[in-house]
Structures are given as structure tokens and as C-alpha cells.
Amino acid sequence: MRLATLRHHGRTHAARRDGDSYVLLPHTDVGTLLKDPDWRRLAERDTGARVPVSEVDYATLVPHPNKIICLGLNYASHIREMGRDTPEYPTLFAKYDGALVGARDDIVLPAVSERVDWEAELGFVVGRTARHVHRDEASHHVAGYTIVNDVTARDWQRRTREFLSGKTFESTTPVGPELVTADELDADDARPDLEIRCEVDGEVMQRSRTADLLFGVADILSYVSDIITLHPGDLIATGTPGGVGDGRDPQVYLKPGQVLRTVVEGLGELRNTCVAEPT
Structure with a gap:
């Protein structure tokens, strides 16, 4: 799994890499995601808006x-x-x-x-x-x-x-x-x-x-x-x-x-x- 923290529309989001795009997750950043003991399953399961890799702004x-x-x-x-x-x-x-x-x-x-x-x-x-x-x-x-x-x-x-x-x-x-x-x-x-x-x-x-x-x-x-x-x-x-x-x-x-x-x-x-x- 590949995770990132992205800036998107004035906020930050944890995101999961999926091929040539990132899937935004309901966490403000990777650090917040990792505080959940079940972080891996949550990151694999959750789905949100997609952002092309070519357009991302990495925090x-x-x-x-x-x-x-x-x-x-x-x-x-x-x-x-x-x-x-x-x-x-x-x-x-x-x-x-x-x-x-x-x-x-x-x-x-x-x-x-x-x-x-x-x-x-x-x-x-x-x-x-x-x-x-x-x-x-x-x-x-x-x-x-x-x-x-x-x-x-x-x-x-x-x-x-x-x-x-x-x-x-x-x-x-x-x-x-x-x-x-x-x-x-x-x-x-x-x-x-x-x-x-x-x-x-x-x-x-x-x-x-x-x-x-x-x-x-x-x-x-x-x-x-x-x-x-x-x-x-x-x-x-x-x-x-x-x-x-x-x-x-x-x-x-x-x-x-x-x-x-x-x-x-x-x-x-x-x-x-x-x-x-x-x-």
C-alpha cells in the first residue's frame, strides 16, 4: 500500500494510491489515519473522490x-x-x-x-x-x-x-x-x-x-x-x-x-x- 497526505480544495486528506490516481480518505492526514489500530483495513476499504497523480499537491x-x-x-x-x-x-x-x-x-x-x-x-x-x-x-x-x-x-x-x-x-x-x-x-x-x-x-x-x-x-x-x-x-x-x-x-x-x-x-x-x- 502507498499512502500520502494531499492538499485538496483548501484542506488536507490522507489518500491511498490506486494506479495513476489517489483515493481520498476520511482522515486529515496519514498521521491521523495511523492512530486507528485498524488503519490498514480502513485505508484499503474507504473510498472517496479521486485525484490524478499528475495533479496532486503533496503536503x-x-x-x-x-x-x-x-x-x-x-x-x-x-x-x-x-x-x-x-x-x-x-x-x-x-x-x-x-x-x-x-x-x-x-x-x-x-x-x-x-x-x-x-x-x-x-x-x-x-x-x-x-x-x-x-x-x-x-x-x-x-x-x-x-x-x-x-x-x-x-x-x-x-x-x-x-x-x-x-x-x-x-x-x-x-x-x-x-x-x-x-x-x-x-x-x-x-x-x-x-x-x-x-x-x-x-x-x-x-x-x-x-x-x-x-x-x-x-x-x-x-x-x-x-x-x-x-x-x-x-x-x-x-x-x-x-x-x-x-x-x-x-x-x-x-x-x-x-x-x-x-x-x-x-x-x-x-x-x-x-x-x-x-x-
Whole structure:
């Protein structure tokens, strides 16, 4: 199953992909749908107006998750380019929902930053409440997979030892276009092996495979569930591979007018234009 949150006639709707169109569902967004324990059956059963794929306006996939949890330093290639030691445990940080935008929305480059960078990531969304979940059971708590670009203001990230300030500027983090359930992918639920790629104005900056994650999906969900209860609709971004602008020589950062394209095999793509923040 493929689900999305669409803007339609001034409102948002959860929607189910059906060939070359989406069927609107009686829920305001995918996050609201997932709060029903019977969400899968409801999404398969419910029928509403149809919107052609060619005409859709994607909102961010889960507009108001209870938690947005992100991983840093989770690919060996990225660890090397950033000059960091391989972590023994997952490196976690958070975002707030004001950072989230849709799959085709503009990315707003913060006026106070001169070093805004890209980070293509596999994301997943929690589908069942999870607390102290063993990694062997973790896949049962994953609703599906999506694409995230953890756009980062590197100068603000490095103001302190904590990542948060560089990671959650408003309207910087595209998520979507769809939530794709595991049965749609020919991949291992615990550690999907999918190509991940990021392009800036058509130039490939990052290319890797999600099988190269240091901590896989099951590891992450199990670890986080030992810290805090995960709820349906929570969004987790699994980290980025090598090829970020900050790790290049010379360093390269995003500029207004550039188009950032983020692709994960089987999940679709994000395509976002960078714009300057109005001052």
C-alpha cells in the first residue's frame, strides 16, 4: 500500500494510491489515519473522490508527529567525511514539526545561515505503539517507509556540541511523497537494501544503499523504544551517506534557485526548490 497526505480544495486528506490516481480518505492526514489500530483495513476499504497523480499537491507526509527522531553518523562513508569516530550507540537528535514541508514544496534557506547542506535519508513511520521492543519484533511496529532530506544549517549545528539548532529551521525538511508499506518493497524489513541518491541541479552528490546503515531500522526502533514510547505517526530519519556539501573540498552549500532532488529506490522522489527566507 502507498499512502500520502494531499492538499485538496483548501484542506488536507490522507489518500491511498490506486494506479495513476489517489483515493481520498476520511482522515486529515496519514498521521491521523495511523492512530486507528485498524488503519490498514480502513485505508484499503474507504473510498472517496479521486485525484490524478499528475495533479496532486503533496503536503508533508505526517504533518504533526508526536516525535521526529533523527540519526547522525549512521553510514561509514559519512562518518569518514566528517572526521568522526564510529559510534558505539545510535547518535540521536530531534526536530520539531515546523521544519517539515511536502515533497514538492520550497525549502526555505535560513537568512541567518550561509552553510545550508543536504542530507538524503531513508525515513520510516511508526504504525503501532512501541515500548521496550526487541529488534526481532521491531518490523511489526513499522507502518512503512518514506524519504527525508535532513537539510542542515552547518554553521548553527556547530555553535554547540548538540545538533538541534542546525537541524530544525522552519520549512527546511521535506518528507514524502508517500508512506510505502514493506510488502510493496522487495527488501528486508529490518535493513532494507535500497539505492539512495541526492542531486543538486541534476548533479549527483550522494549515492549509496540503505543496507550500508550502521544501525538498521530494527536496531533503531528497538533502541529508541527503550528510551521513550513510540506512537503511531512518529517519524524516524535513519541518517545520511557520504557526499554532503560540508564534507567536500572545497565545501559546497545550497543557494536560492537550486533544485534539490532526493530519491530512494521504490519510494519515489522529493523535488524541492531552494528559496531565500524573506527578511
